[in-house]
Amino acid sequence: MTVRALVIDDSRAMRRIVTGTLEGFGYETRQAGHGQEALDVLHEGWVPDLCTIDWNMPVMDGLQFVNAVRSNPAWRAVTLMMVTSESEHGQIVRALAAGAHEYVIKPFTADALRDKLALLGLLPQEVSL
Amino acid sequence: MTVPTDSGERRRAGDRPPLVTELIDGATVQEITEQAWLALVGEDEVLVPLPAPMPADALSSWVEIVGPWTGSVVLTCGRDTALALTRALLREHAPEVLIKEEDVDDALGELANVVGGNVKAVLPGPSVLGLPETGSTPPPGREADTCRVDVLWRGEPLTVSVQSHAERENEVPL
Amino acid sequence: MTLTATRFDWVRQLVHRESAIVLAPGKEYLVEARLLPLARKMGLSDVDQYVDSVRSRPRPDDTRSIVEALTTNETSWFRDGDPFTTLTSTVLPSLLSARGPAERLQIWSAACSSGQEAYTVAMLLEDAMPNASARVSITATDISREMVERTRAGRFSQLEVNRGLPAPMLVRHFQRAGSEWEVAPNLRRMVTARECNLAAPLPRMGPFDVVYLRNVLIYFDLPTKQAILRRVRELLRPDGWLFLGAAETTLGVDDSWSRVVLGRSSAYRPLKGA
Numbered sequence: 205m206t207v208r209a210l211v212i213d214d215s216r217a218m219r220r221i222v223t224g225t226l227e228g229f230g231y232e233t234r235q236a237g238h239g240q241e242a243l244d245v246l247h248e249g250w251v252p253d254l255c256t257i258d259w260n261m262p263v264m265d266g267l268q269f270v271n272a273v274r275s276n277p278a279w280r281a282v283t284l285m286m287v288t289s290e291s292e293h294g295q296i297v298r299a300l301a302a303g304a305h306e307y308v309i310k311p312f313t314a315d316a317l318r319d320k321l322a323l324l325g326l327l328p329q330e331v332s333l
Numbered sequence: 334m335t336v337p338t339d340s341g342e343r344r345r346a347g348d349r350p351p352l353v354t355e356l357i358d359g360a361t362v363q364e365i366t367e368q369a370w371l372a373l374v375g376e377d378e379v380l381v382p383l384p385a386p387m388p389a390d391a392l393s394s395w396v397e398i399v400g401p402w403t404g405s406v407v408l409t410c411g412r413d414t415a416l417a418l419t420r421a422l423l424r425e426h427a428p429e430v431l432i433k434e435e436d437v438d439d440a441l442g443e444l445a446n447v448v449g450g451n452v453k454a455v456l457p458g459p460s461v462l463g464l465p466e467t468g469s470t471p472p473p474g475r476e477a478d479t480c481r482v483d484v485l486w487r488g489e490p491l492t493v494s495v496q497s498h499a500e501r502e503n504e505v506p507l
Numbered sequence: 508m509t510l511t512a513t514r515f516d517w518v519r520q521l522v523h524r525e526s527a528i529v530l531a532p533g534k535e536y537l538v539e540a541r542l543l544p545l546a547r548k549m550g551l552s553d554v555d556q557y558v559d560s561v562r563s564r565p566r567p568d569d570t571r572s573i574v575e576a577l578t579t580n581e582t583s584w585f586r587d588g589d590p591f592t593t594l595t596s597t598v599l600p601s602l603l604s605a606r607g608p609a610e611r612l613q614i615w616s617a618a619c620s621s622g623q624e625a626y627t628v629a630m631l632l633e634d635a636m637p638n639a640s641a642r643v644s645i646t647a648t649d650i651s652r653e654m655v656e657r658t659r660a661g662r663f664s665q666l667e668v669n670r671g672l673p674a675p676m677l678v679r680h681f682q683r684a685g686s687e688w689e690v691a692p693n694l695r696r697m698v699t700a701r702e703c704n705l706a707a708p709l710p711r712m713g714p715f716d717v718v719y720l721r722n723v724l725i726y727f728d729l730p731t732k733q734a735i736l737r738r739v740r741e742l743l744r745p746d747g748w749l750f751l752g753a754a755e756t757t758l759g760v761d762d763s764w765s766r767v768v769l770g771r772s773s774a775y776r777p778l779k780g781a
Contacts, residue, residue: 214464215443216436217422221373224426260446260462289450291665292458296678307674309665310447311372319583319671361686368666377537451665455686 207326208232210250212242212269213258213287218310222256222287225314229321230328239264243272246279253281254326257304259288259295267302274303283324287312351402353480353495356456362482365451366493369444370486374421384483385490387411393471394441396449400460404478404497406449407471408441414489415441438467452495474498510535514558518542521570522577530577541576545569567706568650571726583671584623589772590719590750591627595635597769598748602716605746612643615715615742617705618723619647622658622698623667628719629694630680640693646712648703658700661690705735713742722752729760736761740777749775 209231211222216237223233234250236242238261255273259266266286273279286299289310296307306320321327363382370378388411395407410418419432419440430436442465453462474496481494510518518538519530530538539554546557561569585591602612616625625647632639647658668677668688681688703710705723718739724732736757743749749764750772751757757764757775764775 215439215446217419217440218443220423220426220430260464262464289447290462291451291454291683293678293681293683294459296674300674300678304674307677309669310450311369311666312669313372313376313666315583316372316666316669316671319585319669322588323585323671323673364664365686368664372666377534377540379536379540451686454683 206230206232207254207328208234208250208252209254209256210234210236210242210245210252211256212236212239212261212266213256214238214261215258218258218287222317225317226254226256228314229318238262239266239269239272242269246273246282251279251282254283254285254321254324256285256287256308259286259290259299267299270299270302270304283326285320285324350497351457352478353402353404353456353497354478356402357452357480357495359480359482361455362448362452362480362493362495363484365455366448366482366484369447369451373444373447374418374486375424378421378486380484380486380491382483383485385485387490387492388413390469392437392441392467392469394438394445394465394467395471396442396445396465397463397472398449398453398456398460399463400453401457402460402497404495405472405474406445406452407474407494407496408445408448408491409471409494410441410486410491411489412437414486414491417487417489418444442467448493472496472498510539510554510558514555514562517562518558518573518577522574538577542573545572545576571650584627584668584676585671585673586624586721587753587772589770590721590774591631593769593772593774594628594717595631598717598774599632599635602746606716612717613713613715614643614645615713615718615720616645616647617703617718617720617739619649619658619700620654621663621667622647622654622661622700623663624719624721625658625698625700626661626680626690626694629690629697630676633680633694633697634676640697643697645698646715647698647700648705648712649700650702650704652702655700655702658698659695661695661698662687663690664688705738706731709738709742714744715742715747716744717748717750718743719750721750722755724751724755724760732760736764740764743777745777745779747777751775 209226211219211233213219214237219235223235226233234245236245240263257266257269270284273282273284284304285306286304287308291309299307306324308316308320367380370380390412391409392412392415393407393409395405397405415437419437422440446465450462453460479494479496481492483492515535515538522530542554542557546554549557551557614628619625625645629645632643636642649655662684664687680691680694720739763778765778767774767776
């Protein structure tokens with residue numbers, strides 16, 4: 205099973221960390237620097253299994269992106285996971301209410317990403333054991 | 334939609350803005366910074382709480398927090414230290430990549446974002462976190478209203494300060 | 508100040524023997540940073556003195572502290588998920604049908620560390636039963652007083668709540684407390700934390716319906732494993748359930764248990780008449 209992920213973050217370093225970690229788990233990845241760029245990738249027809257989404261980004265933020273993805277039924281199967289330093293209780297509630305499935309607070313370790321992907325059933329089998 | 338709950342302390346109209354030193358202490362800032370280093374920079378990257386003179390060619394990155402408390406979270410270290418931090422962040426993810434100046438700005442900015450987001454969660458909310466900026470001149474803060482942590486990372490100085498904005502003094506019309 | 512090679516080697520071998528974790532040469536500074544707090548607690552000013560003192564009079568508590576300090580004991584929530592999902596899917600329905608409506612279910616999280624396992628159980632039951640806090644009591648025990656106090660406080664760092672705790676459960680059962688997260692009071696009321704050394708006669712507790720004794724037996728030799736399993740059986744109700752770690756089993760250790768396969772994991776139940 206090849207799992208595809210779109211990594212959305214305005215920091216290039218953070219995109220490299222997340223894509224590097226996911227590729228280590230066997231993912232095929234693409235990157236976007238903000239929500240609009242990510243929507244362009246989806247419209248182009250590259251619909252991933254997972255989006256990891258930063259919150260604060262220029263042009264279109266992560267919460268707006270979650271709302272946009274959730275308003276298009278064609279993208280219903282995409283799992284949305286926030287990966288952000290926004291860490292108030294109320295912010296997590298907002299993201300989940302908008303349709304995000306999971307929420308990883310920065311800073312995180314590779315193990316934390318692995319645990320969350322295991323919860324979502326998005327970890328290729330050989331890695332989860 | 335659930336309205337974000339804040340952590341309780343709310344400012345009544347007419348009250349003076351809360352001083353950052355009443356809201357957050359050095360130990361909390363240090364703990365937040367240590368967790369960022371352990372998770373992102375490396376699991377054996379310890380920060381030693383010791384002050385040391387900052388080299389002349391220091392680089393800063395900062396994020397702004399706007400809400401019941403308004404100010405910045407600023408990270409400062411020497412340029413060589415910033416480069417070493419960038420290398421450590423990218424470790425196994427992009428070892429072959431030649432690190433350019435904009436990579437250093439980006440990496441140091443992202444560390445300020447991570448520390449800043451967690452500092453924001455400790456302060457009264459709801460508030461908004463700005464996008465990180467990097468440069469040699471951080472925004473001026475009020476000296477008396479700054480919570481500052483000095484540490485050594487791999488023997489080199491690094492400071493994290495949470496500071497109210499200087500323009501807050503002009504909030505009351507002169 | 509750097510740790511001398513012979514002292515570093517001694518620590519390296521100890522950690523490898525106890526945890527199978529390899530400390531590569533060059534990690535002297537890590538050993539120093541992690542062991543310095545332990546040295547200070549004993550009133551010693553450096554790690555060399557501390558290592559010498561433990562080497563000259565090895566006590567299980569000290570060696571365990573060293574191993575724990577060096578193995579970044581980051582427990583995750585729902586660690587090896589199956590022993591938890593089967594709790595609500597299989598174990599709980601069978602217990603509820605066997606017990607009267609006023610009977611309290613008693614669950615033991617043995618070697619609870621900082622409490623993630625006990626609170627995972629509490630959250631699952633709170634979400635699965637309407638009046639969980641009135642019907643369930645969870646006993647969490649650990650040999651370390653510090654871990655017992657941490658469990659009692661129910662406060663976890665950002666890095667800890669990031670490890671395998673589903674976000675909907677985080678927002679439902681936790682509140683922010685400064686830079687940490689605190690478990691909701693109703694869950695804290697369900698959990699009683701106390702000190703307990705599994706390798707010694709146990710205090711009066713239970714009887715328990717479910718015991719989680721996971722990733723503990725691996726630290727002990729065969730006679731101690733047998734003694735622990737015998738004492739646990741005395742505190743477990745005849746129709747109770749025992750969960751061990753994924754790499755642990757009663758097979759070849761104590762033959763008075765039967766193994767029940769539940770999904771991808773197993774539970775152990777006392778054999779009748781054993």
